[in-house]
């Protein structure tokens with residue numbers, strides 16, 4: 014500990030013309046200001062409170078323990094009733110500002126200034142009213158809390174002076190630092206836990222849906238088959254007129270819609286998607302899907318541009334499932350452009366051993382928030398949507414050991430990137 018700090022401080026007190034015989038009166042913060050500051054130091058004060066009692070019973074003489082902030086404001090005080098009352102006359106009260114300018118030589122301002130533990134004993138103080146006192150301060154700076162600074166300080170009688178107080182204060186400052194770090198790590202773990210829990214909820218949704226799916230699909234497909242059969246019989250009747258044909262057409266398209274719903278639903282829900290795979294030329298698989306979707310796209314004033322390499326792109330895959338993925342993505346892209354636009358379907362072979370598929374639209378795009386949710390089953394923003402299309406895609410691509418990435422900006426369109434490993 015460098016005592017020249019104290020000597021230099023004494024010089025400054027003389028220059029300022031402080032009278033050593035007059036007990037200085039510190040500035041004291043207004044209650045509101047103090048409450049605000051205490052709020053910022055809330056967890057530090059809570060922890061020092063825990064350690065305070067241990068320090069107070071260190072020696073057999075009365076001790077006052079103070080916590081200050083980085084501007085030397087006393088935020089908290091500990092000690093027995095008697096001593097707390099007697100130090101009030103020295104200006105040692107909650108909210109008092111222990112600046113050198115007003116208070117002369119004091120360990121709080123010295124510790125903050127030099128960022129070191131400081132002790133000042135008896136006559137080393139500038140003011141004579143402190144001639145029988147021993148003061149100790151240890152500064153703190155907690156990086157994890159945005160570099161929050163302050164001191165832990167002890168005031169006791171000179172006869173009670175021992176460097177053990179500095180050791181005790183140092184130990185508390187360190188313990189509080191460790192505890193703050195632990196709390197921060199805990200917070201991170203809590204957040205991680207929350208994310209994991211959300212994922213578990215999603216996978217539970219899958220398994221619950223899985224159990225329901227088989228029965229559900231069966232129950233719906235049975236009546237569908239008989240309705241389809243009867244419709245066919247009616248269509249073959251000789252007395253069918255023009256109006257009936259229109260009605261049959263509506264019934265038939267509605268049946269097709271229900272059938273798609275059931276197929277999608279089972280696709281998401283089935284614990285495992287079919288593993289039958291063969292070598293297919295993706296250039297053809299995708300090309301067929303583009304042709305298939307072209308007529309629906311034209312009705313919606315959408316043009317589908319297909320960009321594929323000149324040569325074949327072979328991949329071990331389930332072609333029907335890949336077609337299902339393309340259908341869902343193109344369907345979504347068309348639905349994202351109610352006023353028409355262009356869709357680019359691009360296929361390429363990466364040197365890194367991957368096949369890339371890109372489906373890009375010029376629709377309304379999505380926010381970051383929405384992007385996080387779209388792959389979850391049953392998430393939909395469409396009046397007649399089921400929110401299953403993308404879940405089916407994800408399932409299929411993951412079953413092919415691939416990945417889906419979404420690039421989207423609100424108002425600027427969306428691109429789905431699919432990466433499938435060749436090996």
Ligand SMILES: Nc1ncnc2c1ncn2[C@@H]1O[C@H](COP(=O)(O)OP(=O)(O)OP(=O)(O)O)[C@@H](O)[C@H]1O
Nearest residue numbers: 345346349387393394395398399400401402403427
């Ligand atoms: N290309 C896209 N542009 C903007 N939003 C999209 C796009 N694709 C999907 N979305 C959003 O993601 C949601 C979920 O899509 P998903 O395909 O899973 O279900 P859906 O289209 O709503 O219903 P369906 O089960 O009939 O496909 C959509 O409702 C839409 O809000």
Ligand SMILES: [Mg+2]
Nearest residue numbers: 341345402403
């Ligand atoms: Mg969809």
